[in-house]
Amino acid sequence: MNLLGQKKWIVPFGICALAFGGLQLFRPTLENPPVTGDLAAPEPVKAILQKACYDCHSNETQLKWFDHISPGIWLVASDVQHARAAMNFSNWDKLSKDQQKAKLFESLNQATFGTMPPAQYTALHPSAKLTQQDIAVLKEYLATQIPKTEPTPQRAVAADNQFAAWTHAAAVHDVQPSPNGIDYIPDYKNWEIISTSDRPDTGTMKIITGNDVAIKAVRDHQTNPWPDGSVLAKVQYEASADANGAVHNGVFKQVGFMIKDSKKYSKTQGWGYAKWNGTKLEQPYKDGSYQMECTSCHAPMHDNDFVFTNGIDFSAGPLGAPSRSDSVNRVASLPKTPLFDTHGWKIITSFTDRSQGTTYMLFGNDSAAQAARSGQTTYPQGAVLSLVTWKSQEDENWFGATVPGALQSVEQVTFSAAQPKYDRYEGPALNQAATDPAKAEQRVAYIVQQRASIMP
Incomplete structure (x- = not known):
């Protein structure tokens, strides 16, 4: 390079050097x-x-x-x-x-x-x-840090007391919005089920429901990305074991929402988050920092639109593992039985038997869900309960957790003026199985005694 060319670079280089040196101050x-x-x-x-x-x-x-x-x-x-x-x-x-x-x-x-x-x-x-x-x-x-959930009478009593207070309380009103402007959505309890999760690592149980937009996305296999307008509700409970080893949804801890709006929540990967604690829901959880907690926790799911589950596969037919191949976290498939498709089912409760490796969800039609949630001890004529059993499987996206896996059976109780009618469906094509009358009576009693999970 000639002298003239060298001089041409001296001034710009000197300015950059001075600027860089100034930055260090x-x-x-x-x-x-x-x-x-x-x-x-x-x-x-x-x-x-x-x-x-x-x-x-x-x-x-x-x-x-x-x-x-x-x-x-x-x-x-x-x-x-x-x-x-x-x-x-x-x-x-x-x-x-x-x-x-x-x-x-x-x-x-x-x-x-x-x-x-x-x-x-x-x-x-x-x-x-x-x-x-x-x-x-x-x-x-x-x-080694996952504790066994042992039967604890105090926890069971606390859950029963909370349930009694909930059923006798007036409807929740005037719940304050989250600091980021998200309003509480009380109708989440009437949405269709997305999945459930058993988290022994934190001693909690979860029910996840979705609004109509989210459920349609699940049915259409359009959850990556989820469409704008999708809302997922995650309800969390303290795990409470009974004397037989089953782990139920105990004391209600919180309910949180994920709301998909790719433009409004562009700074948090298209999702808005909000959470409320306690059955009275007086105050939303924390402040704006909750957004950071949620986005950090959901970051590993960046290839699945930041959601840990793709939801229930409604298209699955026979018993067995869910048929979806595009799901990061394959979860429960709802069964197809003569009764199950003819009612607007609402989730009443869920529980697991960790020793048997099974997951249960109890559904009801409108009258059954209303009776269960109001604490009634008898069900009205026309009410239908359906207890669906899955084999539990490890959650592929969260170490220590389990989610519903292969479908095992569907039990239904239909209430009429006469004795409750019991039906059981199992087998490769959910064939109706013959049932011993004495055993049927025991199963009806077992299903009826299941208390509804608290959903304020």
Whole structure:
């Protein structure tokens, strides 16, 4: 290059150098506050979390030399602040035991799907990458943290008392909207079922329902992406085991909504989130930070429009595993019986038998659902109950959870002026099975005694 050409580059290069040097004078301060209470875990587990998580999710951040250079330090500081707000191992003592466990299982879920640590972080910090062996160690440890749900009379009494208060209370009115403007949707209880989930890791049970737009999307296999206008409701309960080992929906904890509007909620991947706690629903959950919690939790499902389940496969015919091949999380298929297609079914309750590996959902037509939810001990003439049994299967998208798998049977009780009529459908084509009258009477009594899940 001649002298004239060299001179032509001196001024621009000098300006860039000065600008770059000036940037180094203006930089955010990233401090490491004191550790108030660290995670207590076996050393192999702790070592994995420290290498993959602690630089962002703790007050023990150790930056590389290049992390300190502006403008990169601005991005690093922002990422660390957001990460600490979502989960901070250095303030572990500020979380309840249940919250700690929930954060660990969420972290494992993120790691399993490769969402955490982020690819852009591991590209510059390769030592933070998690191997399959690392994930196996984390799974083995967390498997020991899943408690057995033992029969607890106090929990059963608390659930019964809450149910009694709910059935005698006036309808819920004037529920405040979420801080992000989402209104409470009381009709979720009358929507059709999407699925259920048993979460032993958090000691909770869940029922998921969907509005008409969502249900149509499920039936049409158009859930990736879900159409705008889809609304999913997730109702969460404290798991309550009975003396026979079945785990039921106990005390109502909360109900949350996911609302699809790709334009309105473009900043949160097209979904708006809101949640309300307690049967009186006086206050929405937290503040705007709830959006961050939800988007972070749902991030691993980015290839499934950020939803953990695609819902019930209404097109499945015979018993067996759901027929959908495009589902990330294959869940329950509703059966086709002479009675089941002729009523507008509402979910009454759900429960599991973990020892038998089975999942149950109790449905009712309008009169049956109304009677069950009002706490009536007898069902009116014309009421129909249907107890559907599935084989439980591991949730492919959440370690430790189970969802409905292969369909096993359908039992129906039809109430008339005479004795309740009992029908049972099972077999490869849901053939009606002959039933011993004495056993039928026992099954009717068992189905009728199931209490409705609380849905404020």
